[in-house]
Amino acid sequence: MENQRISQNDNGNRRLYNPYQDLQVPIQNLYQLPTSPEFLFQEEAVAQRRSWGENLTYYTGIGYLSGSVAGASKGLVAGVKASEPGDTVKLRINRILNASGHTGRKFGNRAGVIGLMYAGLESGIVAVRDTDDVVNSVVAGLGTGVLYRAAAGVRSAAVAGAIGGVVVGAAVTAKQVLKRYVPI
Secondary structure, three states: OHHHHHHHHHHHHOOOOOOOOOOOOOHHHHOOOOOOOOOOOHHHHHOOOOOHHHHHHHHHHHHHHHHHHHHHHHHHHHHHHHOOOOOOHHHHHHHHHHHHHHHHHHHHHHHHHHHHHHHHHHHHHHHHHOOOOHHHHHHHHHHHHHHHOHHHOHHHHHHHHHHHHHHHHHHHHHHHHHHHHOOO
16 A cells, blocks of 8 residues: 555656756767777877788688688588488478588688688788788788698698689789779
């Protein structure tokens, strides 16, 4: 009985607190937020590229995500092909999910490691050469291929290095062509 009286009293006599009630000023005038990026050190503002940590995170994440999607797609096809005529729907779905998960995980981890090595090599080369140009990217791609396949032997490492250099060179060239000829 007393609880009902308190709740009726609260509803009638109280109102919600509004901290901006007496301020007749637009919210934009209260907070002057900057519109451009803020940097702790002036040297960071001058740099026109991501830091090594941002590169590491970006290339590893992009590699893992794209590898996982490609592997899951390949696993989906393998799971569909592996289904047998007498399988139930539940068993077919289980095969597809298992194949997609297994292949996606495998491809994602491989591509993430390649992105990690590439980002580390590229950042190291930029720090040593103190310039940021196409050569850094191509040499980092070549070095990534060599490092990734080094355990398989010299010939395999050389082929992988050449493939890595060519792929990165083509990607950098394509990026420059897009920047020049495609208006964004």
